[in-house]
Amino acid sequence: MQALLIAVVLLWSAQAKLRRPARPVAAYRALGAAETVVSVSLLWPSRIPALASSLLCAGFLLYLLYAHRRTPQASCGCLGAQSVPISMRSILRAGLLLTVSLSAVFWPVPVTAFGWAFGVVAVVAGLAAVVTLSPELDRHWLLPWRRTWARWTHPLSAPQAFDVPLDSTVQQLHHSPAFRQLASDLASDVREHWDADEWRILLYTIRSQGRTGTAVFAVPRLRYAPDAVRATVVDLV
Amino acid sequence: MDDTMNRRSLLTSAVLGSAATLVGATALGSLAPEAAFAGGTGAPPLPTGSKQDVEAGMRDPNFAEGRITGIRDTMLLVAGSDATLWRIRVTGGTSIWKLRPTTFDSAAVGDGLYARGVLLPDGTLAADSIWLNIVNLVVHVAALSRDTIHFDHRGNRIVGHVHHGTTAASYNGTPAVQDLSMVTVGRHAQVLGAWLPDTNEIDIATVYTTAG
Numbered sequence: 118m119q120a121l122l123i124a125v126v127l128l129w130s131a132q133a134k135l136r137r138p139a140r141p142v143a144a145y146r147a148l149g150a151a152e153t154v155v156s157v158s159l160l161w162p163s164r165i166p167a168l169a170s171s172l173l174c175a176g177f178l179l180y181l182l183y184a185h186r187r188t189p190q191a192s193c194g195c196l197g198a199q200s201v202p203i204s205m206r207s208i209l210r211a212g213l214l215l216t217v218s219l220s221a222v223f224w225p226v227p228v229t230a231f232g233w234a235f236g237v238v239a240v241v242a243g244l245a246a247v248v249t250l251s252p253e254l255d256r257h258w259l260l261p262w263r264r265t266w267a268r269w270t271h272p273l274s275a276p277q278a279f280d281v282p283l284d285s286t287v288q289q290l291h292h293s294p295a296f297r298q299l300a301s302d303l304a305s306d307v308r309e310h311w312d313a314d315e316w317r318i319l320l321y322t323i324r325s326q327g328r329t330g331t332a333v334f335a336v337p338r339l340r341y342a343p344d345a346v347r348a349t350v351v352d353l354v
Numbered sequence: 355m356d357d358t359m360n361r362r363s364l365l366t367s368a369v370l371g372s373a374a375t376l377v378g379a380t381a382l383g384s385l386a387p388e389a390a391f392a393g394g395t396g397a398p399p400l401p402t403g404s405k406q407d408v409e410a411g412m413r414d415p416n417f418a419e420g421r422i423t424g425i426r427d428t429m430l431l432v433a434g435s436d437a438t439l440w441r442i443r444v445t446g447g448t449s450i451w452k453l454r455p456t457t458f459d460s461a462a463v464g465d466g467l468y469a470r471g472v473l474l475p476d477g478t479l480a481a482d483s484i485w486l487n488i489v490n491l492v493v494h495v496a497a498l499s500r501d502t503i504h505f506d507h508r509g510n511r512i513v514g515h516v517h518h519g520t521t522a523a524s525y526n527g528t529p530a531v532q533d534l535s536m537v538t539v540g541r542h543a544q545v546l547g548a549w550l551p552d553t554n555e556i557d558i559a560t561v562y563t564t565a566g
Contacts, residue, residue, distance in 0.1 A: 190508060202509030256540070260496075264539040267498045273534040275518055282522035283454065284530035284560050304482040305449035313366045320365065322447035322482055329447050333369040341529070349369045 118228045118236055119221035120159040122243040123170045126214060127156035130196050145194070159221075167221035174215035181208050201252040210250035217243065283310060286317045286336050293346035299323060299332050315339055323350055418442060418469045418479050421551075422461060429478070432467055441478040442469050452486040453548040453557045454520050461486060464551045487549040489556055494542045495563070503537060503558065505545065513555040514547060521558045525565040536565040 134149030155173055158166035177195070184191055185203045192200040193207055201207075220226075228236035248254050267273075287307065290296050305322035308331075312318070316335045323332040335347040408414045420434035432440040444450070444458050448471075452460045461467075461484075468488060471481035493505035493512065505512040522530035523537060537543070543563035547556035 204509065260540040263497045267539055271535060272498045272500045273503070273516060273537060275532065275534070277518075280519065280532055282520075282530045282532055282560070284522045284524070288529050305447065306451060306483040306485070307455045308447070308449040310455060311362055311366075313370065316366075316370060318362070318366055318369065322449065324482075331365070331447070333365050335366075335369040347369050351365065351368055 118226045118230065118239055119217045120167055120170075120225065121228055122240050122247075123167075123174075123214065123218050123221065124156040124159035125240070125244060126196075126247055127152045127159070127170065127173070131156060133196055134194070164222050164225065167218060167225065171215065171218040171222055174211060174218045178208070178211040178215055181211050196251050196253045201255075204252055206250045206252055210247060213246060213250065281317075281338055283307070283317075286310075286319065286338065289341055289343055290319065290334055290336050290346060293334075293336070293343040295334065295346045295348035299348060299350070303332060304329070312338060328352070415473045416471060416479070418467070418471075420467060422463050422465045422467055424463060425461060428458065430461060430467070430469075430481075430484075432469075440469075442467075442471070442484070443474075443478045443480050444484065445480060448481045449483045450486065451484070451488065453517065453559055466549060466551065487551065489545075489547055489549045491545045491547075491556075492542070493545055495537060495539050498537065498539060503534075503561070505543070511554060514545060514558040514561075515555065516558055522560045524560060524562045527562075530560055534561070537561060537563060538565075 131149045131152035134145055134152070152173065155166060155169050159170060181193055181203055184193060185208060190202050193203045194200075195207060195210075228240070230236070248258065299321075302323050302325045303321045304324040307319050308322060309320045310317060313335070315338055317338040319334045319336060321332040321334070323330050330350055330352045333349050333351060337345050418432060418434065418438075418440040420432040420438070420440060422430055423433050424431035428444045430440075430442040430444065432442055434440060444461075448458075450456050450458060450460065452465075465486045466488075468485045469479060469481045470483050471479045473479055491505070491507055491512065493507045495503060496506040496511065497504040501516045501518075503514040503516065505514055516534060519532070521534065522532055523534045524530040525536055541563050543561050545556070545558060545562075546560045547558045549556050
């Protein structure tokens with residue numbers, strides 16, 4: 118049972134390495150070939166392939182621990198083309214595979230030991246655990262699930278959110294002739310703002326010829342009309 | 355409070371008092387700042403001699419960044435990431451941003467800071483603009499929950515808090531709106547926000563993304 122689980126995982130890992138055009142490194146392809154050989158040999162009723170897979174999994178685990186420590190942003194390139202930094206999930210997956218491989222060496226359990234149905238369920242459960250611990254595969258099941266869940270629950274909906282954000286007002290201001298005329302002398306970001314009926318008033322600090330004052334802009338709050346933006350400059354900070 | 359209201363009423367009247375909407379004709383006369391300053395009143399002139407041209411590869415002397423280590427009256431003491439110690443003076447004309455335009459009271463020891471202003475001869479930076487804890491991140495949306503967006507930033511999880519009334523979203527480059535319901539899991543996004551110091555959390559100001 119354990120051997121079948123490891124064989125499937127190694128075969129998946131091998132095809133990811135051998136079919137990946139972006140990683141033509143010889144050692145990477147050699148690893149994929151070794152995984153293929155071990156995965157096929159695991160179908161043979163012997164403990165030697167299980168021992169080989171244990172060594173392979175131990176190597177993976179040590180490599181991930183080393184890489185996680187030295188270059189945590191690097192992708193392990195384990196189970197897919199998706200570039201994902203090495204995380205604790207990847208390390209747990211390698212640990213799980215090593216444990217299962219060792220159990221196949223010392224306590225091998227045939228798939229049919231408790232009946233076919235149980236064997237299949239156990240292998241599928243094991244594969245599900247591997248998939249769950251594989252960040253490379255998240256985009257195939259986790260992201261779609263989260264997207265669907267968000268569609269059902271609408272966690273960010275805010276029925277009252279009709280007010281115009283300041284960001285939008287500033288964007289309109291930047292498109293206005295009034296702003297363009299004063300922009301080169303503006304010294305600050307938005308200093309203060311408030312709403313006055315259909316207008317939003319924004320204050321900036323303005324500096325010219327060594328003197329400091331305030332540029333006051335009135336921007337239409339509920340309509341897009343950059344040409345209607347009004348401005349004045351006051352000698353007051 | 356009354357002073358603020360009176361000041362705002364005065365400035366609102368100043369900018370809206372005139373029927374003119376064309377540039378060049380406002381309530382107080384010409385839009386040109388030279389005209390507004392012609393009376394010679396108001397803030398004293400800044401030492402223009404302190405303005406320096408920045409050569410390529412050299413540090414801009416009118417820009418500071420770091421974390422606030424102390425606050426004395428209107429002075430921020432800041433330790434830069436390159437070990438530079440800054441003294442940043444906040445004036446009435448300084449804009450302060452911390453998730454939204456705010457006041458000097460919002461600054462706290464431990465806040466990260468970017469500041470731009472004028473370097474004075476005494477070594478202090480008279481700040482024109484200060485941005486507290488501002489972050490600008492290119493991420494992808496990993497998950498959504500109630501008033502929270504979880505981002506993935508180079509493999510690291512960032513928790514973004516939504517503040518209704520402040521947080522906005524800009525979809526496909528259109529003007530920002532407060533409706534965040536079109537933010538979609540799996541999409542790339544650029545997020546402007548305020549970092550909560552020493553955490554992996556931010557308050558979201560604006561999220562720029564594509565509509566789902």
